[in-house]
Amino acid sequence: MTSAFSWIAADETAEQALVRIYKKRPFLIFPPPFHRLPLRAGNVVEIVGPSPSAKTLILIQAAINCILPKEWKGVSYGGLERAVLFIDLDCRFDVSSISRALQRRIIDANGLRRSSLKGNGNEYDKELFVSSMRRFLYTRCYNSFEFLATLKTLHHRIQQEKGGSAVYMLLIDSIGAFYWMDRALPTSSTGNNNNRKSLSLQTVVETVVQEIQRLLVAHPMLVLATKSAAFGDKQSITEVIRKRPDEKMPDPRDAQNKPHRCFMPSVWQSFVSHRMLLRALDGESKHQNRPTFSTEWLLPPLNCSDHFTVNDGCLLIPK
Amino acid sequence: MAPLEDLERDYPIIDSNFRMFCASHGIFTDTDFLLHDLSALEAFARQDYAPDKLEQGIKQMISIIESGQRPWLNGVELLEDSQLNKCTLSTGCEGIDILLQGGLREGHVTELVGPSCSGKTQICLKSASHVARNSLGKVVYFDTGNSFSPKRVAQFLSLLSDPSATQTNKAVERDMSSIVCHSVFDIFTLLDMLRQLMNNLRSQISFQVRMLIIDSLSSLIAPVLGGGGAHGHALMATAGFLLKEIAHESNLCVVVTNHMVAGEAGMLKPALGESWKSIPHVRLLLSGKYSATGTRITILKHPYLVCPSQKKLLMSILQYWHPLRMKASGKSADFVVL
Numbered sequence: 058m059t060s061a062f063s064w065i066a067a068d069e070t071a072e073q074a075l076v077r078i079y080k081k082r083p084f085l086i087f088p089p090p091f092h093r094l095p096l097r098a099g100n101v102v103e104i105v106g107p108s109p110s111a112k113t114l115i116l117i118q119a120a121i122n123c124i125l126p127k128e129w130k131g132v133s134y135g136g137l138e139r140a141v142l143f144i145d146l147d148c149r150f151d152v153s154s155i156s157r158a159l160q161r162r163i164i165d166a167n168g169l170r171r172s173s174l175k176g177n178g179n180e181y182d183k184e185l186f187v188s189s190m191r192r193f194l195y196t197r198c199y200n201s202f203e204f205l206a207t208l209k210t211l212h213h214r215i216q217q218e219k220g221g222s223a224v225y226m227l228l229i230d231s232i233g234a235f236y237w238m239d240r241a242l243p244t245s246s247t248g249n250n251n252n253r254k255s256l257s258l259q260t261v262v263e264t265v266v267q268e269i270q271r272l273l274v275a276h277p278m279l280v281l282a283t284k285s286a287a288f289g290d291k292q293s294i295t296e297v298i299r300k301r302p303d304e305k306m307p308d309p310r311d312a313q314n315k316p317h318r319c320f321m322p323s324v325w326q327s328f329v330s331h332r333m334l335l336r337a338l339d340g341e342s343k344h345q346n347r348p349t350f351s352t353e354w355l356l357p358p359l360n361c362s363d364h365f366t367v368n369d370g371c372l373l374i375p376k
Numbered sequence: 377m378a379p380l381e382d383l384e385r386d387y388p389i390i391d392s393n394f395r396m397f398c399a400s401h402g403i404f405t406d407t408d409f410l411l412h413d414l415s416a417l418e419a420f421a422r423q424d425y426a427p428d429k430l431e432q433g434i435k436q437m438i439s440i441i442e443s444g445q446r447p448w449l450n451g452v453e454l455l456e457d458s459q460l461n462k463c464t465l466s467t468g469c470e471g472i473d474i475l476l477q478g479g480l481r482e483g484h485v486t487e488l489v490g491p492s493c494s495g496k497t498q499i500c501l502k503s504a505s506h507v508a509r510n511s512l513g514k515v516v517y518f519d520t521g522n523s524f525s526p527k528r529v530a531q532f533l534s535l536l537s538d539p540s541a542t543q544t545n546k547a548v549e550r551d552m553s554s555i556v557c558h559s560v561f562d563i564f565t566l567l568d569m570l571r572q573l574m575n576n577l578r579s580q581i582s583f584q585v586r587m588l589i590i591d592s593l594s595s596l597i598a599p600v601l602g603g604g605g606a607h608g609h610a611l612m613a614t615a616g617f618l619l620k621e622i623a624h625e626s627n628l629c630v631v632v633t634n635h636m637v638a639g640e641a642g643m644l645k646p647a648l649g650e651s652w653k654s655i656p657h658v659r660l661l662l663s664g665k666y667s668a669t670g671t672r673i674t675i676l677k678h679p680y681l682v683c684p685s686q687k688k689l690l691m692s693i694l695q696y697w698h699p700l701r702m703k704a705s706g707k708s709a710d711f712v713v714l
Binding site: 107108109113142147148149150151152153154155156157187189190191192193194195196197198199200202203205206207209210213214231234235237238240241253254256260261264267271285 | 414444447609612620677
């Protein structure tokens with residue numbers, strides 16, 4: 058009889074539950090462009106944008122914020138000192154981009170201004186650089202099955218990394234990289250007998266989502282995934298836009314009003330908890346020579362957008 | 377996609393019992409195994425009449441998957457690999473070398489985009505001859521439109537060598553024998569040859585290859601794109617990923633060319649659409665205006681160099697003569713190629 062009562066007895070009050078959750082998975086405010094919403098481990102953030110926008114750069118900046126320590130030899134860097142897993146599905150990642158950005162961040166935080174172009178630029182703390190780069194773990198996959206194999210064996214790999222508590226972020230570059238290859242997968246011609254799962258985009262994405270969910274239960278992490286979007290590019294060749302001589306060129310900012318088409322199956326779309334949209338702005342940066350981008354949170358929808366420019370591998374918020 | 381029977385030879389634990397158990401859950405090949413929920417499978421195995429052997433079999437399959445994977449590298453190892461293996465190859469065109477801070481990088485897929493007669497093939501031939509002369513390795517050239525001209529390559533090579541040397545002809549011959557040219561006219565042959573090349577490089581059969589040039593890739597892919605089906609895009613994506621794998625794993629420099637098509641409001645845009653944009657590492661745009669001072673080259677995309685939105689241009693002086701014109705005039709080369 059005591060066992061039946063123990064089913065009904067409460068485990069903890071709501072207040073205790075909240076305190077426990079906030080202690081174990083605290084909300085963190087990340088540097089821009091994520092500064093508007095607090096994020097915590099277990100969130101899945103999707104960064105959507107056309108190509109080229111600065112999506113991989115945003116991932117690199119988030120990785121740098123994670124791998125740097127909070128403080129080193131008296132200088133505060135404001136990092137989390139946790140490891141980062143980077144799964145490169147686009148296979149275009151170049152390690153020079155993260156090493157340059159990390160060097161620049163260390164130099165800027167130390168307040169050393171590069172007075173000459175080549176002279177003092179190399180004076181930075183190499184020990185800090187090496188210990189931070191050691192926390193950046195990278196692998197690449199050339200097709201969906203390699204990706205699935207990586208996810209299935211990831212649990213074991215994380216366990217090897219200092220007992221499994223050190224990994225904080227999972228970065229996936231371009232979750233839609235294999236979209237076209239999976240859509241053309243040969244479906245089994247024997248039909249659905251033998252209850253065999255047919256190879257298709259749907260089953261692959263379902264399995265990916267399942268594996269990531271299982272991974273998040275065992276190792277709570279923040280997942281950042283990029284995806285390249287198409288802004289209404291379903292123009293047929295026969296559609297030629299004729300304009301009168303007095304009309305201006307169609308403003309590229311008109312793309313803001315066209316919603317982006319999400320091409321991933323709904324399994325992935327419902328798995329995502331936050332979504333951010335990136336767009337390249339062309340018109341305003343005629344004075345400076347640097348590309349400008351705008352970010353906007355789609356999920357949860359905030360009605361404001363931020364701008365940033367890219368300067369030598371760093372994101373700068375102007376004004 | 378290997379059926380499970382093939383694994384029994386090397387791993388006797390994958391016996392017919394295990395395969396029957398897997399077949400009852402719809403698993404016949406190793407890719408089926410990847411798509412399946414492994415913890416559910418283990419739970420079913422525990423309820424079977426021979427649980428230990430089945431669980432061992434599942435563990436063996438997992439370790440086979442693990443052993444076939446690429447290892448995780450940390451940032452320090454990545455940097456070491458990049459510094460040791462991925463050097464920069466000069467193209468022979470000073471303007472491009474300055475723009476790309478050294479030249480074409482091994483491990484990168486570089487795309488040259490431009491309208492016709494903007495100099496794409498000339499840059500390819502110049503780079504091929506420069507790499508053949510200066511590096512110890514071969515250049516593989518896939519030619520889709522019969523635009524490869526051995527005479528032109530010989531011209532470039534004879535310019536590069538010292539005019540006072542007596543062994544010029546022999547040197548030119550030796551360098552030209554390191555450029556291997558294949559004619560490819562459809563996408564399936566291309567995929568076949570790329571896979572063959574990858575296998576050869578992996579097993580170190582062929583001599584070390586430093587550069588792979590495909591001129592022009594878009595003429596092979598553009599006919600299969602379009603229509604409602606996904607097969608055209610899938611072929612393009614497969615070719616793109618094969619090129620990236622060859623470039624990275626075998627430390628090659630891959631150069632592909634692309635043409636331009638009409639876009640919005642009468643402006644030209646690169647062919648092959650939006651999904652192609654995310655495949656090459658570096659995209660260089662050549663403007664079509666051939667003038668006396670040269671051709672303009674812009675960076676459209678680069679992993680770490682800043683791509684100016686305002687299309688800041690760098691003049692690259694690339695004067696060239698058409699090979700046929702050279703024949704008609706009968707004179708030897710008297711032009712400046714920088």
